[in-house]
Every structure is written in structure tokens, then in C-alpha cells.
Amino acid sequence: MIRLLLGLLLGAAGAAVTWAVTDDPGWTTAIGLAVAVSVWLGRLILDDLL
Template identity: 60%
Template sequence: MRRFLLGLILGTAGSGITWAATEHPTWTAVIGITVAVLVWFGEFILDDLT
């Protein structure tokens, strides 16, 4: 649950920063979703790399 909330918060923060810099809805969505997914699945990705 903690990882989900952290991904949600960081994804929202990334989207907010992207929106402030570009005001482009596609980039905003891509960055927000990418950050959230990387946080949610980061443990599995790192385990596969080692």
C-alpha cells in the first residue's frame, strides 16, 4: 500500500512539473504514468537486473 501511495504522489508531482514546464497534455500524462509505474514495479525491475 505504501508503494502505491508513493507512486501516486510522485506520479502526480512529475505530472505537475511537466505541466508547468510544457503545458502539453500528452507529455503530462506520459510522464505521470511512467513515474507511477516505475515506482510501483521498481522492485521487480531491480530484482531482474541483479
């Protein structure tokens, strides 16, 4: 549950920074989703890499 909330928070923060820099909804959505998914699946990804 904590990872889900952390993913939502960091995804929103990444999207906000992207929006402030680019004003492009496509990039904002892509970066926000990429950060959120990376946080949610980070443990699985790291376990496979290590």
C-alpha cells in the same frame, strides 16, 4: 500499500512539473504514468537487473 501511495504521489509530482514546463497534456500524462508505474514495479525491475 506504501509503494502504491508513493507511486501516486511521485507520479502526480512528475506530472505537475511537466505541466508547468510544457503545458502539453500528452507529455504530462506520459510522464505521470511512467513515474507511477516505475515506482509500482521498481522492486520487480531491480530484482531482475541485479
